[in-house]
Each structure stands twice: as C-alpha cells, then as structure tokens.
Amino acid sequence: MDIIPVTRDEIDHFGHPHPLSIVYLQQPNQKDENSEDEDEDKEKDEDDFVEEDHHGGQCNLCEERIWSFHLCYYQCKSCDYSLHKFCAELPETLVNHPSHPNHNLFLGRFYTRRVNCHVCNTELKGNRFYYCSVCFICMDITCATMSKQKINHPSHPHLLERMPGSIVSSCSACGNKHEGVFFLCTTCPGFRINQDCALLPAKLLIQNHTDGTFTHSHPLTLAYSFSSFDQRSAFYPICRACSQHFKYHLWAYKCDKCRYYVHVDCATSKKEPFMSIFQHESLGETSKNFKDDEHPNLLHCPFNDEGDNLLKRHMSNQKELIDKKNDGDTLNHFSHQHPLILFDKQTPVGITLHDPMKRVRLLCDGCVKPIITVPFYMCSEYVDGKCCFVLHEWCAKLPSEVQDYVGHPEHTLFLLPKISDRFFGVFKCTVCRLRSNGFAYGCTMCDFYVDINCAFIPEEITHEAHPDHLLLRVKTSPSNEMRLSCKACDDHSSPRWGFQCPSCNFYIHVECALLLPKVIKHKCDKHPLSLRYHPAENHISDYFCEICEYALNPWIWFYHCTTCAQSMHVGCVPYILQCEQGKYPLRRDVNRFLNIKFGGMLEIKGHSHRLAFAQGFNSDGKCVKCHQELEYYMIFKCLECEFAFHYGCASSFLS
Known part of the structure; x- marks a missing residue:
C-alpha cells in the first residue's frame, strides 16, 4: 500500500514570496463496508478510464521532474512555482551532511560560472546549490537530498532509495539494461528499478502508446510478476506485440478479460515492438509488402468454409480445361466403372448434400472434401443404393499429369484414382503427411504420392493470421526445425512443407494453412x-x-x-x-482422418459377415489380432457382431 506522508497543508519557503500548498499525486486507499461494491463498479467502468498525468511539473529548486512516486509536492497557487516535498524541507544551512560532514554547507546560487558537483562530478543544474566556504566545494540540490529521496512503489514491499548519479544497470522490472536513474532496495540489494519503469502507469491503452499498431478494446493493467497471470499452470502466454514468451519475475501489462498480455517495453514502445516484423512474427498492424496487380491469382487463406478448398480455387482458373472436357450431363470417368451423371442445377431426388448440422455426410471420392453445393457428378447406380460414388465437377476434370512438381521435379506425376499396391487405396501424402484414400498424383517408379489438393500448392499465399505479408512455400530441415515452429499447431517436426514469411519468421504447415476453413x-x-x-x-x-x-x-x-x-x-x-464422435485428447495436429472417406466393405475368410471400413471408437473395444484398443485408428468391424481389427492388422486375415 502506498504511504502518504503526514505533512503540513501550507508552508512559507525562503526561496519564494508566496505560501506553498500541498498537492497529492496519489490518494490513500480508504476501505469501508462498501469497498467491494466500489470495486465492482470500478471494474464495470474501467473501459472508460483516462490515463493519468503522473507528474506535477518541474521542481524549481533541483530542476528535476516531480513524479507520481513522489506522492506529493508543494505548489504556489498564485504562480507557476513547485517544489518536491524533500526540496521544500531543505534548510538554508546543512549541518553534518554525510557527503561533507566536517563543515556546514550553505545554500547559494551562481549566475554565470560553471561548476561541477562534488558528489556526482557533473555540472550543476540550475543556479541553486550548496557550498562549503572553507573547502570551496559545491553540491547540487539532488545530491544534497539523496538520503531523503525514498519511494514507496507497489511492486516491492520495502522502501526504495535513489542511487547516486546516473548508472548503467539491468532493471528488475523489464529485464533490460538502462542508463539513468535507479532506485535500489537496501533490504533486497538485487532489486533495482529504472526510473522509467518506476513511472509506468498502472493502466494504459496500448493503442495510445504504439500509434495504433497494436490495439485492444480494454485498458491493460500493470502486473509485477508472471504469477499475476491466470492459466500459468496450464499454458504459457505470449506477448501480443512481439510474440515472445514472458519471464516469470518481470513486469508485464495484462487484460485478464481477454488473456491479452504484453511486455512493458512493447506496450509503451520503448523498444518499438512494431519493428519486430523484421525479426519475429508481428501480431499487430503490418505494412503491406506486395502489390495486388503483381499477384493476380494470389491465394488468400483461410478458405471461407468447409465447401471451399485449394482444388476448387485452382480449377476455377482452368475454365478452358473444364469446358474442353465437358461431355454434357453424362461422363464416363476412368476412375469408375459406371457412367457419372452431372447435377448442376439441383440435387437429385432422395440425395441430401453434406450437412454437419443434420449429421449427413456426402464426401467427394476424389478430394475427400464435403459436397455442399452443385455442380457435382454422381454414379448412375447411386440412386438405387448400389454404388455411392460422387465427384465434384472440378475433381472430375483434373489434368491427367503434373510436370515439374516442386517435391519431385525429376519425374512426371500421373493422376491415379487408386494406388494399386495400397490396401483399400490408403496412402500417406508426402506433403501434408495425412492418410488419404482419394485420388492421388504419383510416381510409381519412386513410390512418391501426393493427394490431389497438395499437387497444386502455390508458391505463395497470404493468411489472415499474418495479414499483408506474402507467405512463401518452404520445406523445413533439421537445421531450422526449432526456429520454424508452426503457429497454428505449435509443432516443429521435420522435414515438413509449409508457408513462411521471411521477414517475420511466421510459419504455418501446409495442412494448417489450407485445411482449416x-x-x-x-x-x-x-x-x-x-x-x-x-x-x-x-x-x-x-x-x-x-x-x-x-x-x-x-x-x-x-x-x-x-x-x-x-x-x-x-x-x-x-x-x-464426418459425422463421427471420436475424441482425440490434446491432439495438436489436424484431424488424422480428414482425408479419409470411410465406408466400403471387406470380406475375409473365417468370418461369415462382411466388415465395414470405419473409424474406431471406444465402444469398438480391442483388436482381435493385437488386442490393442481400436479407438483413434482406422479399423474394419463387423456390424453384426463384436469382431473388429486394426487396418494395420488386416494383412493377417488376407493371407
């Protein structure tokens, strides 16, 4: 609690002709039975607060600022004249001063002559000083009052004393080195704070200190340690300006309503956090670093909803290819044995489009993404329930090959509806690393396969999480994996394809950028x-x-x-x-089955019923082969009895 000194309301000072009145910069905290209600009202009104003017001008005796931590000062009501309380209490003669105990020191003034202070060895400020008539030495007012310049700061339980002169030292408040005035705790010698940090306001609006580069709707409150943060035991927050973590013993500004935390230097622009765009990812406003007309087909992520995706955007720019392959309302596609019927105006009778709210699933067999709108192709046998094969229009018109692919430039990649040597067509995409049983582009010679979305990944994109900066396609390696941690899932496993902002070190995985609507x-x-x-x-x-x-x-x-x-x-x-109910506790990556279309039946020897290809749940129990849990895995299970096994154990039943 701040200690307001007991002092006289008005004094007469030998250096000024008018009486001086006391002015309090901080008022004592007075608690009563209504204090809790007052706190609640304060919390409701804190958004309307005005940042305080935390100083009382300049002292006319020592010519230093009168700051809020001085608690009070004397001021003349008739003219512009103010004094620190400790300056106002100085006598005209100092007896036994600790810096010169042998002789009395007298208050005097110089008008033209330049003299250095005997204590701090710097030129005297102003024209008032103390001098010894015997030794001809001088002492400035600041050094003369040093022993009385103690402050009571809410960050520390003990009084802090001002250290003589200007020094270079690390600050216990912000952790940085400063040159200037420091205050030291004599009880805890390791605790010292710079005057700038001691003057930090208890509340501030960050936009007022960063020219609007960083904004927050609520005032931020000064916290004197990391222990003031909630959620510290579960998650470690990052600074919303520089995106770096906090040190538990340093000060920070916080908004508990929104878990908005900022370093004190970032909140006050002491280290210009908006310049962090050249070192770390910026979380505030950024200056646009590209021209729209130079990037006419630039992909802007994230996609609007689950019905939008990279392949749809890519093929919309390939109208010539789609029109050239337009065979009317019926299409004989090489991936399927039955003719496909185009529905481009309305959904066929008895068929419901993909609707997660109604738990209706309709996934494209090509890209394994939801079919939410027309146009799309459907197997002519689908209506009778004999064949559940559907394709987006753009998936039905894909080019038959991709040349000079960035991940495999030595060979051409060919469109493959199913990879023949993969059981049930399930393969692992080399780019996004997700399992898929949809269409693929591949090189069978090198056993290199990518899903059809990853076959058209652009060289550059923009993303709402890091606006106005181009993100370039990169592949991480062991040398930079720790530096390139994905901002979406916090994973840095390597090697991995992703998008990076070179100037800001902002990085996200390909799948996080393209698969999260x-x-x-x-x-x-x-x-x-x-x-x-x-x-x-x-x-x-x-x-x-x-x-x-x-x-x-x-x-x-x-x-x-x-x-x-x-x-x-x-x-x-x-x-x-996908109308499933599986739970993946604390998973950090995109759903592992996002590119898997479950369904289809399998017949094996030794079991009289057909088995369904499905996602394992807790209710499915354990695998009949390895006796491990089936939950969280691809499985085959009997819909008529409790017989089920992992996808990886299927080979035991097929040999």
Missing part, C-alpha cells in the same frame, strides 16, 4: 464457429473443448463461438464434419 459448422453449436488465432476477448472462463472436453490452449489456433463462448480444438471439429 475460416468458418465451420457442427452439431454442438447452433452458430457457426470462427477460426481464432489468439484468445477471444471478454472470455474470462477457462478454455476447454466442447467435443473432447479436454483443456484447450488458446495460444494455439482453435474454433470459437463468441455468442455461446464455446471453443473446440481444430483437430476435433472435423469429426463432426
């Missing part, structure tokens, strides 16, 4: 969820996933409904898309 729907919330890159504003409760019910780290991308204050892991939401 901006808005997504699901059964657990009647409102669409939006992809969030940081904690939501005014979300004061703990974060947990509505699907898996595990804790959620708000510093890693997640989906959120502001209306219902509900959140979900990005790795859990796709299960709702």
Whole structure:
C-alpha cells in the first residue's frame, strides 16, 4: 500500500514570496463496508478510464521532474512555482551532511560560472546549490537530498532509495539494461528499478502508446510478476506485440478479460515492438509488402468454409480445361466403372448434400472434401443404393499429369484414382503427411504420392493470421526445425512443407494453412464457429473443448463461438464434419482422418459377415489380432457382431 506522508497543508519557503500548498499525486486507499461494491463498479467502468498525468511539473529548486512516486509536492497557487516535498524541507544551512560532514554547507546560487558537483562530478543544474566556504566545494540540490529521496512503489514491499548519479544497470522490472536513474532496495540489494519503469502507469491503452499498431478494446493493467497471470499452470502466454514468451519475475501489462498480455517495453514502445516484423512474427498492424496487380491469382487463406478448398480455387482458373472436357450431363470417368451423371442445377431426388448440422455426410471420392453445393457428378447406380460414388465437377476434370512438381521435379506425376499396391487405396501424402484414400498424383517408379489438393500448392499465399505479408512455400530441415515452429499447431517436426514469411519468421504447415476453413459448422453449436488465432476477448472462463472436453490452449489456433463462448480444438471439429464422435485428447495436429472417406466393405475368410471400413471408437473395444484398443485408428468391424481389427492388422486375415 502506498504511504502518504503526514505533512503540513501550507508552508512559507525562503526561496519564494508566496505560501506553498500541498498537492497529492496519489490518494490513500480508504476501505469501508462498501469497498467491494466500489470495486465492482470500478471494474464495470474501467473501459472508460483516462490515463493519468503522473507528474506535477518541474521542481524549481533541483530542476528535476516531480513524479507520481513522489506522492506529493508543494505548489504556489498564485504562480507557476513547485517544489518536491524533500526540496521544500531543505534548510538554508546543512549541518553534518554525510557527503561533507566536517563543515556546514550553505545554500547559494551562481549566475554565470560553471561548476561541477562534488558528489556526482557533473555540472550543476540550475543556479541553486550548496557550498562549503572553507573547502570551496559545491553540491547540487539532488545530491544534497539523496538520503531523503525514498519511494514507496507497489511492486516491492520495502522502501526504495535513489542511487547516486546516473548508472548503467539491468532493471528488475523489464529485464533490460538502462542508463539513468535507479532506485535500489537496501533490504533486497538485487532489486533495482529504472526510473522509467518506476513511472509506468498502472493502466494504459496500448493503442495510445504504439500509434495504433497494436490495439485492444480494454485498458491493460500493470502486473509485477508472471504469477499475476491466470492459466500459468496450464499454458504459457505470449506477448501480443512481439510474440515472445514472458519471464516469470518481470513486469508485464495484462487484460485478464481477454488473456491479452504484453511486455512493458512493447506496450509503451520503448523498444518499438512494431519493428519486430523484421525479426519475429508481428501480431499487430503490418505494412503491406506486395502489390495486388503483381499477384493476380494470389491465394488468400483461410478458405471461407468447409465447401471451399485449394482444388476448387485452382480449377476455377482452368475454365478452358473444364469446358474442353465437358461431355454434357453424362461422363464416363476412368476412375469408375459406371457412367457419372452431372447435377448442376439441383440435387437429385432422395440425395441430401453434406450437412454437419443434420449429421449427413456426402464426401467427394476424389478430394475427400464435403459436397455442399452443385455442380457435382454422381454414379448412375447411386440412386438405387448400389454404388455411392460422387465427384465434384472440378475433381472430375483434373489434368491427367503434373510436370515439374516442386517435391519431385525429376519425374512426371500421373493422376491415379487408386494406388494399386495400397490396401483399400490408403496412402500417406508426402506433403501434408495425412492418410488419404482419394485420388492421388504419383510416381510409381519412386513410390512418391501426393493427394490431389497438395499437387497444386502455390508458391505463395497470404493468411489472415499474418495479414499483408506474402507467405512463401518452404520445406523445413533439421537445421531450422526449432526456429520454424508452426503457429497454428505449435509443432516443429521435420522435414515438413509449409508457408513462411521471411521477414517475420511466421510459419504455418501446409495442412494448417489450407485445411482449416475460416468458418465451420457442427452439431454442438447452433452458430457457426470462427477460426481464432489468439484468445477471444471478454472470455474470462477457462478454455476447454466442447467435443473432447479436454483443456484447450488458446495460444494455439482453435474454433470459437463468441455468442455461446464455446471453443473446440481444430483437430476435433472435423469429426463432426464426418459425422463421427471420436475424441482425440490434446491432439495438436489436424484431424488424422480428414482425408479419409470411410465406408466400403471387406470380406475375409473365417468370418461369415462382411466388415465395414470405419473409424474406431471406444465402444469398438480391442483388436482381435493385437488386442490393442481400436479407438483413434482406422479399423474394419463387423456390424453384426463384436469382431473388429486394426487396418494395420488386416494383412493377417488376407493371407
């Protein structure tokens, strides 16, 4: 608690003809029975606060500022004249001063002569000083009052004394080295804070100190240690200006309503955090570093919703290819044994488009993405329930080969509806590293395969999480994997394809950039969820996933409904898309089955029923072969009895 000194309300000072009145820069905290109500009202009104003017002008005696930590000062009501309290209490004669105890020191003044202070060896400021008539030495007012310049700062339980002169030292508040005035705790000698940090306001609006480069709707409160942060035991927050972590013993500004945390230097522009765009990813406003007319087909991520994707965007720019292959309403596609019928105006009778709200699933057999709108192709036998084969129009018109592919430039990649030597057509994409049983582009000679979305990854994109800067396609290596940690999932496994901003070190995996839509729907919330890159504003409760019910780290991308204050892991939401109920606790990557279309039947010897290709749940029990849990894996299970085994154990039943 601040200590307001007991002092006289008015004094007469020998250096000024008018009486001086006391002015308090800080008022004592007075608690009563209504204090709790007052605190609640203060919390409600804190958004309307005005940053205080935390100084009382300049002292006319020592010519230094009168700061808020001085608690009070004397001022003349008739003219512009102010004095520190300790300066106002100085006598005209100092007896036994610790810096010169042998002789008395007298208050005097110079008008033209330049003299250095005997204590700090710097030129005297102003024209008032103390001098010894015997030794002919001088002492400035600041050094003369040093023993009385003690402050009571809320960051520390003990009084802090001003250190003589200007020094270079590390500051216990911000952790940086400063040159200037420091205050030291004599009880805790390691604690010293620079005057600039001692003057930091208790509350501030960050936009007022960073020229609007960083903005937040609520005032930030000064916290004197990391222990002041909530959620510290579960997740370690990052600075919203420079994106670096905090040290537990240093000060920071915070908004607990929104989990908005900023280093003190970043919040006050003492180290110009907006310049961090040249060193780390910037979380505030950035200057656009490209011209739109020079990038006419630039891909802007994230995609709008689950019905939008890279392949759709790419093929929309290939109208000539689609028109050339337009065979009317019927198409004989090499990937399927039956003719395909085009539905471009309305959905066929008895067929429902993909709708996660109604738990209806309709996935394209090519890209394994939802079919939400027309046009699309459907097998002519589908209506009778004999063959559930469907394709987006653009997936039906894909080019037969891709040349000079960035990940495999030595050979041409050919379009393959199924990879013949992969059981049930399931392969692992070399680029996004997800399993898929859709179409692929591959080189059978080198056993190199990519899913059809990853076959058309552009060289550069932009992303809403890092606006106005181009993100370039890169592949991580062991030499830079620790430096290139994905901002979406916090994973840095290598080697990995991704997109990086060279100037800001902002990096996201290919799958995180391209497979996470901006808005997504699901059964657990009647409102669409939006992809969030940081904690939501005014979300004061703990974060947990509505699907898996595990804790959620708000510093890693997640989906959120502001209306219902509900959140979900990005790795859990796709299960709702595919009408599944699996739970992946604390998974950090995109859903492993996002590119798998479950369905299809398998017949094996020794079992009388057909087996369905499905996603394993807890209710499926254990594998009849390896006796391990089936949950979280691709499995084959009998729909009529409790017989099931892992996809990886299928070879035992097929030999």
